Amino acid sequence: MHYTFDIEKGNFTNAGNASGSVKKTLKQLNVDPASIKRIVVALYEAEINAVAHAYGGKIDIDIDGDKIVMVVADQGPGIPNIELAMTEGYSTASQKVREMGFGAGMGLPNMKKNTDKLDIQTELGVGTTITMTVFLKN
């Protein structure tokens, strides 16, 4: 199964649409609740990050029998220092993002914690592509 969602800069109303939709699909597929939570939390963190930092982008979700692959690709400033960005508490989020309850520097570490594979490709001034894989329990 393949799903695609658009990311719109600064649109916090829609941030979470992809995660919510994936959650409903995984429930219908009888995926265990603990795995669903890991998947949707990781994807939601990625959605929030993209809406907060990027100029736009796309989310591609692929679900097959034993895994889900989530690719969040944005056009944006890129991440200057991935190691620093992976440090809990480090954040470059705006005041608006903080007012929404985010921007505490937990997003990328939480994506890593909740996925089996996390790959980050980034280019300054071009954008960032985050690929997250979670293996599903039978």
Next chain:
Amino acid sequence: MKAKEIAELLNGRIVGCQDNNEELTNAFSSDLMSDVLRLGGECSLLITGLCNIQTVRTAEMAMINTIILARGKKADEEMVEHAVDNDITIIETEYSIFKTSGLLYTHGIKPMY
């Protein structure tokens, strides 16, 4: 405790999902949704003063089925609609987060950690 019992205890009002009959056993208090998303294990109740659509979204992703909006915050139409769609109950109370947490703790609601 059930959502209706908690609403009575907090002198509050239920909006969103009205037929939540689940036994609510533990709670987490935070205005920072990033911390809510880091919670491991199952959590029944989110007590918060942060009142926007992402409060409901965060509960949805963290599989928390009841939100208590403390210190007089009121859910807007978009929040209520999203809560109903996702079977999430919202309890609005005038009490502070401290008072709400204390009352629930003395009535047997456990902390997450």
